[in-house]
Amino acid sequence: MAKKKVTQEFLIHQIGYPLLCGMAFFSISMSAHSEDKALQEADFDSVFLMGDAKKIDVSRFKYNNPVLPGEYNVDVYVNNNWFGKRKFTFKSIQNQNNAITCFDLTTLLNFGVKKDALSQSIENLQTDDRCKTIDEWVPNAFYDFDSSSLRLDISIPQIAMQKNAQGYVDPSIWDQGINAGFLSYSASAYRTQNNISADTSNAFMSIAAGWNLAGWQLRHFGQWQWTSAKSADQKQAKYNTTSTYIQKSFPRYRGVLTVGDSHTSGEVFDSIGYRGIDFSSDDRMLPNSMQGYAPQIRGNAKTTAKVEIRQQGQLIYQTTVSPGPFEINDLYPTGFGGAIDVTVIESDGQIQKFAVPYASVVQMLRPRMNRYAFTIGQFRDQGIGLSPLIFQGKYQRGLNNYITGYMGIQSTNHYFAATLGSAFSTPIGAISFDATQAQTRVNHETQSGQSFKVSYSKLITPTHTNLTLAAYRYSTENFYNLRDAILIEDLTRQGVSASSVGKQRGEFQMTLNQSLPDGWGNLYMIGSWQDYWNRNETAQQYQVGYSNQFKSMTYGLSAMQRQLQSTTAQNSKRDTEYLFTLSFPLSFKKYSANVNASVADNNQTLGINGIANDRLQYGAAVTRQDNNNTSWNLNGAYKTNYATFGVSYNQSNAIKQTMLNVRGSVIGHAKGLLFGADQGQTMAIVYAPDAAGARVNNATGLHINHAGYALIPYLTPYRLNDIVLDPEDMSNHVELEETSQRIAPYAGAISKVSFGTKSGYAIYIESKREDQSTLPFAAEVYNANNEVVGMVAQGSLVYLRSKDSVGDLTVKWGTESSEQCHIHYNIQDQVKHEANMIMTEAICK
Structure with a gap:
């Protein structure tokens, strides 16, 4: 039989229209x-x-x-x-x-x-x-x-x-997920060559490791630091453990049991570290419509700088930023109360310090909703030598649409405190008021004091004013919180005067966002103020800023109060920095970049950054300071399926600094090891056999690897997450049986989502019977194993998908032997040319 050239138009008419009609028929x-x-x-x-x-x-x-x-x-x-x-x-x-x-x-x-x-x-x-x-x-x-x-x-x-x-x-x-272990890491190494002082090298690595087994989750968080000074031939390395615990969720009680080293929440009392047992409610188990905070950290770096973020003296976050304004919005504090201390270490040795007040929003709950937490164990704080047994409990409940009541107690061998409070929803905003009575034994003497706190929150719709939190606390002279009471006892036992421990008298915190009329931009203000009974000083922190947009250009003004400290001197001074920022996008055919500039009172920065093909991030910046010191910075990061690698180089008149970093995750499961490019907590393993190259739309630059796996590093717990595969970059010899699935994982779970695939060549056979009659439309096609692998379309055209380049088929349109025929096909020649769609001819005998 002479071979006939089959064109695209022929396929559309002979297959497309009949299949479309057939699909409509079958779907009905x-x-x-x-x-x-x-x-x-x-x-x-x-x-x-x-x-x-x-x-x-x-x-x-x-x-x-x-x-x-x-x-x-x-x-x-x-x-x-x-x-x-x-x-x-x-x-x-x-x-x-x-x-x-x-x-x-x-x-x-x-x-x-x-x-x-x-x-x-x-x-x-x-x-x-x-x-x-x-x-x-x-x-x-x-x-x-x-x-x-x-x-x-x-x-x-x-x-x-x-x-x-x-x-x-x-x-x-x-979904509780599968039994699996993981290690999430973020590591960086710096080398600084200084014309004035000794060359130094340092490295930092933060890890989060765990193992999930039958719904129980083992977790460990820690940081490793290493420092080396070439001239002094000194090397220092240390590892600090932040927390290690096991936990399990109990949906029936909307609670989580935690056993080990962790931190309490700060919704009623300030967050404290403990070693023991905690059972607390988890609002993430509630629907979005029944919930509602972590602060954004804003600052300005003059050079390539290291940013360290601490809470209660504990390092909880570290990263490197390029010269110019920066914003950190992926912070996961170890509690929900207190201040976040930010340290910006410039490459020239200058250190900026400032604090961001951080507190829970007003304690309103919906009617009949509650929050609870009960903790018993040893007090744990790296800065304090004592670890007495402590007990803490708190309970909140929404009484009706307008009133929420809450209470709490704290107790150790020499300390007891009880809090009683209420929150009200009023036409002028939400207001909460609570009173705490504390009794402390200091130097064999019992002291009693009270602390009163008023909080206010309001979204003023007509003026677009969002007063997120305004809180004022007043404490009497003999009032101590739990940490200060244990610290004073520790100092007393060491024979050290406790007068250095500040006895707080008043504290005010405020966060304000003001949207101006259309075209006029936005204002924000963050501030805190504290004074003490036994210190003739006040502590003040604030940030004030304005931002707006003109067409595609964004600009802003800000002022931030901070403390400046030199690495060679112990003295520090208070300083206020004023900053102007400007940014706008640039387009280059398929690629785009963003230009940003900033002008401060003593330095100016111009930079550019962008993203190429979903995997490569790059940036460059030049900074000029008033002392005629000009520095250059180049940086880049590349995301693979296995890890994200970064490099940065900074050079000024006196300093050269090189930095390398890598971050990612490793999952160990029943089928082996799986690597991911980002750190994660609630993750999913996607398995689609033979679907290498398929894009996973849940994360930028993520594809199915050659083993058929991909790791999604972050899912939203207790929410429906759509896992979507895009077959565009997948082999044409593989077909996805489904392209999307949905899953709602537990917090911290490692879920497995499997996608069915069909592998083989897409084969079109133009076939007729021996008498040259056409095959019946919609007749079914069977392989040698009597499995349905295709059907007959209009025009006697057979379609099937098969892994075999040579095979035998049976076409059936009835039960009698006369109502079937057999096809032998051989497409080995077409397979050699790796055709996406294979056409052949055969007689059905």
């Missing part, structure tokens, strides 16, 4: 409805089919439920809300090829059906575990099953459903 007919008590027959007149196609059995389409019996793993939607993937068994009834599924009591209750809405007596429901059709359980309920997309839509009258908050995700579909 392949929807299974649960109302099988009144099955309606539909007769399909075969006169509309031509030739041998009249012999094709269409009886399977005569009922409204053409689903074949079997077990299906389906996406379940209840009243259009996704309830996860579940397996359902469909069985035939009435001696027909009509399969239906049934439901048991537990399943319906998990779907949110009210128990009193079920059509059974309460007594029977307790023992009745039989599987019944859904309309037997709930009148007027039904389901539709689309077998082409494996989607089961269940419709239940709203009156029979529990009323849930907007965004509610049923805990029954939360």
Whole structure:
């Protein structure tokens, strides 16, 4: 048979249109409805089919439920809300090829059906575990099953459903993940060559390691630091542990049990470190509509600088920033109260210090909602030598729409404090007031004091003013918080005067954001003020800023009060920096970059940064200081599937500095090790065999590797996360059975999401029977294992996907031996040319 050239137009007409019509036909007919008590027959007149196609059995389409019996793993939607993937068994009834599924009591209750809405007596429901059709359980309920997309839509009258908050995700579909271990790391190394003083090298690495087993999670957080001075031939290395604990979530109580070294929350009392047991509520388990903070850190670096962030003296974050303004918005503090201390260490040795006040928002809760925390263990603080046994408890509850009450107690062997407070929702904003009575034993003498705190929060809609938090606390002279009381006892035992411990009298904190009328920009202000009983001094911190945008250009003005300290001198001074910033984008065909400039009172910076092909980040900057010292900076970072690597080089008149960094994650699971380019907490392993190159849309630059795996480093816990694969860069010899899935993981879980794939060559065979008659349209094609691998399209064109370049096929359009024929194909020559779509011809004998 002479080979015929098949053009794209031929394929469209011969395959595209018939398949489109066929898909429309199947999508209408392949929807299974649960109302099988009144099955309606539909007769399909075969006169509309031509030739041998009249012999094709269409009886399977005569009922409204053409689903074949079997077990299906389906996406379940209840009243259009996704309830996860579940397996359902469909069985035939009435001696027909009509399969239906049934439901048991537990399943319906998990779907949110009210128990009193079920059509059974309460007594029977307790023992009745039989599987019944859904309309037997709930009148007027039904389901539709689309077998082409494996989607089961269940419709239940709203009156029979529990009323849930907007965004509610049923805990029954939360995923605990697989048993696996992980190591997330961020490491950097610096080498500084100084014309004035000795060359130095230092390195830093922060790690988060853990192991998940049967719902329990082991966690360890720590930092390693290493320093070397060439001239002094001195090397120092130390490792600090931030926390190590095991924890487990209990959705029934909306709580998390933590055992080990960790920190308390700071919602009623200041956050403290402990070694012991804690059981606390977790608001992340609530829907978004029932929740609501971590501060943004803003500053300005004159050179390539190292930024260290501490809370209560504990290093919790470190990074390197380029010259110019910087913003850190991915901070995860170890508590929710107190101040965040920021240190900016410039490459020329100058050190900036400032603090960002950090406190919880006003303690309002919704009616009948509560928060709780109970902690017992040893006090833990790196700066204090004592570790007495402590107990702390707190409870908050929303009484109605307007009032929330809260209380708490703290206790050690020489200290006791109790807090009682309330929060009110008023037309002028939310206000909270609490009073704390503390009793402390100091130098064999008992001292009692009180502390009173008033907080205020308000979004003033007409003026677009967001007063996030304004809080004032007044303490009497003999009032101590828990940490200060233990510190004074520690100093007293060492024979050191405790007069250096500041006894706080008053404290004021405020965070204000003001949106101006259209086109006029935005104002922000962050500030704090403190004074003491035994010190003739005050502590003040503030940041004030203004920003606006003109077309694509963004500009801003800011002022920040800070402390300046030299590495060669112990003295420090208070200073206020004024800063002007400007940025605008540049486009280069497919690529874009951003130009930024800043002008401070003693330095000016001009820089450019951008991103190329989702993987490469780059930047360059030049800074000129008033002492005629000019510095240059080049930096770049490249993200691979295994880690993110970065490099930076900075040079000035007196200093040369080189920095290397790397960050990522390593997961150990049953199938081996998997590497990721970012640090993560709640993660997902995506498995799609043979789908190497497929893009995972949940993270920038993430693709399925050659082993079929990819690591998504961050998912939102207790929320529905869509995992989406894009097959654009995947091999043409692989087909995804599905391109998206949804999952709601526990916090800290490592979930596994598997995607089905079909591998093989996409083969089109133009085939006719020996008498040159065409094959019947829609006839099924079977391989040597009697598996359906394709079908016959219009024009006697056979389509299939197979891994074999040589094989035998059987085309069937009936049950008789005369209603089938056999095809032998050989596409080895086409395979050598790696064609995306393989065309051939063969006779069906």
